[in-house]
Amino acid sequence: MAVKVRVPTPLQKLTGNRAEVEVNGKNVGELIENLEKDFPGIKERICDDQGKVRRFINIYVNEEDVRFLKQDATPLKDGDEVSIIPAIAGGSR
DSSP states (O other): OEEEEEOOGGGGGGGTSOSEEEEEOSBHHHHHHHHHHHSTTHHHHHBOTTSOBOTTEEEEETTEEGGGTTGGGOBOOTTOEEEEEEOOOOOOO
């Protein structure tokens, strides 16, 4: 089952400078594992040492935040779109 993954600019060096890739996965956790197989080094940028999505990384499935779904157990189906979005902090004082 192919899922379209939107890759943020800071991680595109790991995907051969591609902003979108297609990866298989039954759920978000499996998708991340398959991303790592296809693009070594990407998982450590998305997940912490325990394998959980880092708190400053937001993952959306069809524009819905997985934190409000089933997190890494959020199911995926053919044609879904997953966006990986690093949190942005800062601003003026």
